[in-house]
Amino acid sequence: MSFLSETARYIFERHSLETIARVCVVVPSRRAVYFFKQELASLSDRPFLAPEVVAMDDFILQRAEVEEIDPVSLLFELYDTFKTIDPHLDFDRFTSWAPVVLRDFDQIDLYDSNAKAVFSWVEAEKAIERWKIDTTIAEDSFADKYFRLFENLLGVYDQLKARLLEKKLAYRGMAYRKVAEEVETIFLDKPGHAFHYFLGFNALSQSEERILRKLVSLNKAEMLWDADVFYLRNQHEAGRFVRKYLTDAELSRGDWNKRFRNYREFPQVQTVPSDLLTQPKNFISIGVPNATMQPKVAAHLMAQWEHGTEKTKGYQPPHTALVLGDENLLMPVLSSIPDSYDDFNVTMGVSLRNSLLYSLVESWFELQRNVVEFRRKEGQGMVAIPKFSYKHITKILHHPFIQKYWMENEGSFRTLLRTLRDENRTFADEKEIKELGGNEPLINTLFTRWDNDSGRATRQMYRLIDLLRPLYVDKDAIETEYLYEFYTILKRLERVLAERRQPVSIKSYRRFLLELLRQTKIPFSGEPAAPLQIMGMLETRCLDFERVIILSVNEGTLPTGKKQNSLIPFDAACEFGLPTYMDADAVMSYHFFRLLQRAKEVIFLHTVPAGDGAKAEPSRFLLQLEYELGEQNKQAKLQKKRVEFGSERSLEEELPVLRITKNEQIQREILQSLANRGLYATHLNMYYQCSLKYYFKRIAGVAEEEELSTTLEANDFGTWVHEVLERIDREMIERNVRVYERADYERFTQQIPSRLEAVFQEKFPGQVMNEGQNLLLYNLAKRNLRNYFQLRMDELDAGYRVEVLAPEQKLVATLAYGEGTVQVAGKIDRLERVNDVIRIVDYKTGKVDAKNLDLKVNQDEWQPMFLTNQNWDVMRQLWLYKYLVLKQNDKRVGGVELSATQIVQPGMISFRNLAAGFMAQENLRFRPDETPETFLEDSEAMLTQFIDELLDASRAFEQTVDRSHCEYCDYARICGRAN
Template identity: 25%
Template sequence: MRLASLLEELYRELKEPPSVPYPEGVPEEARPLLEDLHEIWGDYEARLQAQGFTTPGRRFKEVASRVSDLELEGTPFWIVGFYALTASENRILKHLWEGGAEVLWQAQTEDLPPLYRRWKEDWRAELQEVKPRRETPTRVHLIEAYDLHSEVLRAKETIGKGGGPDAQALVLPDPAALIPLLHELPEGQEVNVTLGYPLERTTIFALIEQLMRLQEGQEPSRGYYHRDYLAVIRHPFIKRLPTPSGREGRIVLHLLEERIRERGRPYFHLEELKGLIDGRAEAFLASEGFSLEEASLFIQEIHRRVVLPWRDVRTAGQLAGCLREVVRFVLGPFIGEEGQLERYPLENEFLYCLETQIIPALEGSLFRDEPIEQGLLFNLLRRLVALTRTPFEGQPLVGLQVLGLLETRLLSFERVVVLDLNEGTLPSHEDVDPLMPPSLRPAVGLPEREREEEIVWYHFERLLRSSAEAYLIWQSAVAPSEEGLESKTSRSRFVERILWEEEKRKGRTLEEEVERLPLTLPSSCFLASEGIEKDLGRVRAFLMARAQGEGISPSLLNTYLDCPLRFYYRYILGLARPVDVLEETDAGILGGVIHGAMEDYFRPFLRRTYHPVADRDPGRLIELFLRHLEGSRLGETLSPEKRFFVEEAAKFRLRKYLEGMKGPVWIEALERPFRLTLSLGGSEWTFYGKVDRIDRRGDLRVILDYKTGYVEPPGANAFLEKISALRPPAGLDYEDLRGLKRGIEDLQLHLYVLLVSQGREEELRRTTAAYVMLQEQGEEKFLLRPEKLRDGALQRLWIQWFRVGLPQILQYLLRHILEAPLYFRATDDGLCRSCDYEPSCHFA
C-alpha cells in the first residue's frame, strides 16, 4: 500500500522516478523496491495500460499532459481555495489562468505565505488586492485547559445557542474529541458535523480487531487464549445479542466468563468452552428463564457466526466475506429496530463506511483470490482501516458547525473555537514513511516534507484571521507517552507563533493573559475520614463467634494490625479473593504444595529422630513435591515453560534445604493445631493456630514455620531491643495502631510460642520459634536464638513477655477491633501494592 501511494504521488507530481541505488535509512525490505523503482514503475504503468485500468493520480497526469489542447474561449473560470499545488495541478490551473480564469487567494498581500510567493513568481503574476470587509484584527483568546474534558467544558461555555451557520465553528484537529464533545453539547443544540472520523477508533472496528487478535493468539494444540476470548464476549455488540428465544444473551455470557475463571486454564478449545455451561448452571439459568439447551445453542451460534469465520480466511475475498458475515450477524438484529438510529447514529455511519469502502476494496482487489498468509492479510485490513475516515456529511445550513481543520477551507466564521492545540496534534506527528523517508524524496523528484506543515499552518492562520474572535485551547495534563513514560503535553508551535505575533502587535508580553483553567475537583473526591465507620455491634458479634468457635488465629490478628480495612473486607464482609485464570505462579498455591510435600516427607519420622545425613532423601521430597503440584490448580494451568521453571526452582530449593539441615532432630509434631483460652479484659478469648513442625533439639523445642515467599524476618536483636519492652498504646486511633505495628511487625511466631507452651513458665523456658526461609536455602530466622534462650537474664525477659507483655498486646488489639470507631487504612503504605482489594479500595 505504501508503494501504491508512492506511485500515486509520482503521477501527481509528473515524475518518472529513477531507481535509487544503495538507498540509505530504509528498512531491509524496502531496499529492493527502491533499487528497482524505475523498473517497477515501468511495469506498473504497462500493466495498467494493458488492462485498461487507471488511478486518480494517473488521471491527473493524463489531464495535465493534454490540458494545453483544451479550448477555453468564452468559458468563465474561477480558481478558489488552492494553496499548495502538485505539479499536475499547477500545469492544469496555469493553463486555465492563461486562458482567462481568475485565481482568488485569501492572504495579506504585503505578507504573502511562502507557497503563494513561489506561485506568484512561477507564474509571473500581478496581484490585485481586495480589502476585507472587516479591518479590525481578530480577538485571540489563549486558553490552557487541564485535559480533554476541561477543554470541552470551556468550549461549551464559549459557544452560545443559535446564530446562523457562519456564526461559530468548533474545530477539532483530533477527531478523538468528537464523541466527548457531542455528549457535552447542550440538549437541543443543532450540530452539523463535517469531519472524517477514523474508522479505526470505532466500536465496530474494536470488535473486528479483537476477533483478529483472538485468531492470531490461537495455538493449534491448546486452543484460544482466554483473555482474547473474554474481550470478544465482553464487547458491547456481542453482549447485547439476544438468545434464540429473544432473551438477554449477556446473562449467558456472564455465566460463561465466570466458568472460564473458575476453570482457571489460560487456553480453551471452542468445544470445551461450550461444555463449561453444564448441568450445574441449570437452576441458575432456569431462574433467569433460560433452558440449558438454549444457553448452549446461543454460545454455539456465537462461535459459528463470529469466531469461526476467521479461522480459515486465506484470501482478501474470503476476508471480505468474513467481515460482511460477522458484521451482519452482530448488527443485523438491531437494524430497522425502532429508536436504533437515534441510539446509535454514529455506528450507522461507520457501518455504511465498512460496507461501502472496506469490504468492496477487498472484494474488488485484483489479488482477491491469491492465498496470503493470515497475519499479513489481517495487517492489510488494519492498514486499510487506518487510512479510512468515516465522512460525516451534515446539513451545512443549520446549527453549530463542528469541523476538522481541513474542512474549514474557504469558510469563515464570526467566532471559532479550536481545541487540542498541542504539539503532535496540530501539527500532527510526522508519519515517517519507511519506504520514502524525507531524505530520499528529492532523489526521486518529490517535494520536501516541510511543505505539509506549511500547508496546515496556512489553513489555520487563514481561519483565524478571517474570524472576529478566536478561542485557542490546548491541554497541559501530564499523560503517559507511547513509550510508557509520562510526559507533559506542550502547546502547539502554532500557538507560539500566534502568541509571538500578538506580542509584537501589542508591544508587550502576553503570557500572563493566557487563561489557565483550574482543575476543579468536587470535595467528595477527597476522603473525609481515615477509614470506614465501624458497625460495632457487627464486629463484636463476629469476634465473639470466632473466639467461641474455631478461635482467633494469628493471621486474623496480623490482618488487622496490617490494615483494619483489609480485615473488614476479608472477615466482616467476607469478600473472597477474586477467582481468576492462573497465568503466573500463584504464591499461595505454590506455598500449599510445598507445605504438603514437607509434611509428607517428614511424616515417617514423626515422634522419631531424623538424621539429616543418614535420612536425607531429596529424590523422595521432589517426587512428593511433583505429586502435590500435579494435584493442585497450578498443575493443570501452568504452561509447559512456566512449569519447567517452577519445578526446577523448587527442586533446587528443597534439595538445598535438606543439605542445610543440621544435627539430629526429634520431630515432635507436624501440622498440629493448638488452642488456648485467655482471660483478657474480663472476657474469655480462645486463640488458635496450626504449626507446620515442632522439633526437639537437645533440651529445647523449636517451632518451625515454612516460608516460600518473602517475609520480613524477625531482626537478630529485635526481641531484646524492641519487643520485650513493648507496651500497648494509650489510645485507639490510627497513629496508635501504627505505633504498635512499628513495634511488632508480625504476631504469628509469638502466638505460636504462646499456644504451644500454653503460657506455662516451664514450657516457655525451653520453647522458641523460627521461620524457615526456603528461598534462602532453608535458613532459620529465630524469634530468639536457642543459645540466647539459655541466657538467664534473657530467659526471664522471654517468660515475662509471654506471660504479661504479649497478653497485654493481644488485649489491646482486641479492644482496638471492638472499640476503635473506624476501620483504618493500612498501617504501612507499602502493603497496598500487594493487596487483593487494592483495585476497589478508596484508601489505597
C-alpha cells in the same frame, strides 16, 4: 466580509447574468462549494443560471476523464503488478509497506517528479557513491531488500499506471498528472468553460501549478489568492507559498491580485488585506491537563456562547466553527456538544481505526490464531492442536462491543464461562465451547474455526453483523454505521478476492482487512448551513467564521513537525521537489493564520505539559500570536488561561464513549470478587483512575496482556530488591536477631551481589542478568541497596534503636458489608519499632517525595475527596496499611501487643530518594482526638462508601477522561485507546 462573499461579488460583477453560466469556479474543498453558491445566489434578486462550482479534486477527475479507484482495488492492483515483476513477493510483507508505496507514487505524480530519477537516486550504488561509504551490501540483508525494492519500484510504477488507465481508473496524483500533461488538449481542443476562477489555494503541487499556469497564460483562468499582510511580510512561514505566487507574472495576474501589490509598503499602501493587524481580536488560549478534556471545555464554552454572557446576549451562533487539530477527537467532541446545539454539520469522517469494532475484529483474529502444542506420544517433536485459550475466550466474550448482546442473552454466556472456570479448563476446542454455550448463535459464530479459509472467516463476519445489528438500530447510530461500513468493506473484499484465482491465507486476509478498516472513515453529513460547523483544519480552506474554537493546538499536532512517512529519503525529496515536513508545517501555518484573519473571537485549546512529554508543548503558533502579532496589533492580545484537573467531579463528567452498566449479575460478581479476592489499595486507586479498567481486571477477569520478555519489567525490578530485603529479615528473625548492629549492615553490604544473583536466578529463570538492560538494572539495584544499608547505619549513628517486628507479609481484615463480608487486604513490606513508635514501612523503588505524603489541607477539606483525589494514591495505600495493622483481631502484629495509646505510623522509604529517610504519613487523622478505635470506625465508613459506589447501578464503569492512564494500560486495545 468573508472571502467567499468577496470573491462571489468580484466574479458576479465581471459577468452578466446571461454569461456567468459559462464560468467555472474551482475551490479547494467540497464544503466551500456549497457556501460559495449561497453567496453567489444572494447577489441577485433574479434567478440566473449559475456557473459550475466544483472542488479541485472533482474538477481534475472530470477533466482527466477517469474515475478514482477505491483503496481496496488499488491495493490489489498494486499487488498483482508487483507479482508480475517479483513472483516470490510475500503478501504479508507487501501489506506492511504497500500503503507507503502508494502514497509515494501519488506524491511523485502530484509533484510531477521524474519517477525514474527518484527511484534510481535511492538505488544502492548511487546511495553508496553519494554517502561516500566504502562497503558492499550483504546479499539478503535488510539493506539489500530495501534497495531491491527500489530497483523494482520503477517497473511497478509504470505498469500500475498502464493497468489503471486501461480501465479508465486513476489514483488522485495520477489524475492530476494526466491533466497537467494534456492540459492544452483538454482545455483548448474540447469546448468547455470560457473562464475559470481558482479561489483560495495555497501550496500548489507542481502538477497543479502546471495546469493553472497554462490556463492563465491562455487567458482562461485567474487565481484569487487570500492572504493577510501580517504573514506576507517578514518571511513568516504562513506566507511562504502565496508570497512566491504573488511574484509570479502569471499566477498573480488579474484585478483581484492588485490588492497585494507593494504589500511590503504597508501601512503606506492601504489596499492590502490587513485584518490581522488592524482589527480587534479576542484570542484566548486555554491549557487543559489532557487531550480528552478539550471537548468538554469546548462544549462548556459553546454553551456559554449560546446562553450568553452580557456581551453575547441573544447571540445565535451562525458563524461558529469547532476545528479539530487532531481528528481522533471527533467522537469525544460529538458526545460533548451541548443539547442546545442540535443543528450542526460535520463533514469529516470518524476513523474506524479507533472504534471498538476494530478492536473486536482484532481480538477475533487473535482468538482464531490460538493453538496448543503437545508433545507427541512417541516423545519426539510437537503437535499443534487448534484450541482456544481461556484468556482469549474471556477477552472476546467480555469485549465491550458485544456486551449489549449478553445483556439480553446472558444465560449461555455465563454458563460457558463459569464451567470453564470451575473445571479449571485452560483450553477448550470448538466443539466443547459450542456445547457448553448451548449452541447460542453468537457463541457459535465467534468460535467457529476459520482454519486457513478466508471465505469461512468472511461468512462468520457476516453472521456477526447480522447478530449485532438489531442491538444498535435506532439506539446508537454510530455503532450501526460501523457495522454498515464493515459490511461494505467485507463485500468489496469478497468481490475482489473472488476475482483472483489464488486463495489468500488467513494471515494475509487479516492484514488486508485490518488495513482497510484503518483506512476507512465514516462520513458524517448534516445540514450544510447549520450554525455550528465541525471540521478538521484542512476543511477550513476558503471559509471564515466569526467565532472559532480550535482543539489540540500543540506542537506535534499543529503543526505536525518532523514526520516523513515515505520510502523516499528526505534528501531525495528535497532533490526532486517532493514535499517534506517543512512544507507541511508551512501549509498548516497558512491554514491557521488565515482562519484568524476575519474571526473576531478565537479560543485555542491545548494540553499543558504534565511531565516532560514534548506533545504537551503548546504550539509555536501561539507564541507567534503572542509575540509577533500581539506586538503589531494592540487590539489582538492573547489571554492565557488554564483549566486545572481539580477534585470536582464536574470536570470529569465528560461522556466517555464506552461504559458498562451494572446489572444485578454484575453487582453479584462485584460482591463475590470483594469477598473472595479481597479489596487492595491498588485496586481502589485503579477504580478512581479508570473504573472500566477496574471492571476488566477485577470483575470481568480479562487477563492482562502478557508478553514474553527477555528484560525485567518495572514491577520485576521492585520484586527483586524487595525480595533481597525480605530474605535478610527472615534469616535474622530465625536467628532471633531483631535489632541489627553496624557489623550486620556491613555484612549485608558485602553480600549484595551474591544475594541479588540468587534472587534473580530463582525469580527470573531464563533471563540473563549480566547483559543489556538487565545489567543496568543490576547495577542500579546494587547501588540502591548499598545506599539503603548506609541509611540504616546513619540511623544507628543518630541513636535510633530499630527493632524488626515482622518482615514482608500479607494482612487481611474482614469487614461486614450488608448481609455478608468483604476482605480488605494488603502487603506490608516491614513492621519495625523505632524507639516508641511502630512504623509500617513500604519500600518504593520509584521516587516518592515527602510532599506526596502531606495532605496540605485541613481535615474538613481533605476528607470529602480523600477517596477520589488523583494525587493521593500513596496516601490511600498507607491509610489502608494502617487500617490493616490496627484491625488485626488479636491486636498483635509481629508479636507486639498494640495498646490504645501506641503510635502506629505508616510511611515510605523511597530508593530513589533515600536522603529523605523514612517518610512518615503524619497528618491523616479523621478526628483531632483520634484513637485506634475511631480510626477503624472512620476507615470502615470510608470503605463502605467505596463499596456502595462500586455497586451503585447509576454509576456505570466507564473509560477514564484522563488519557495519561491509558498509555501503559493493558486494556487499551480493547478500549480502542491504543496508539
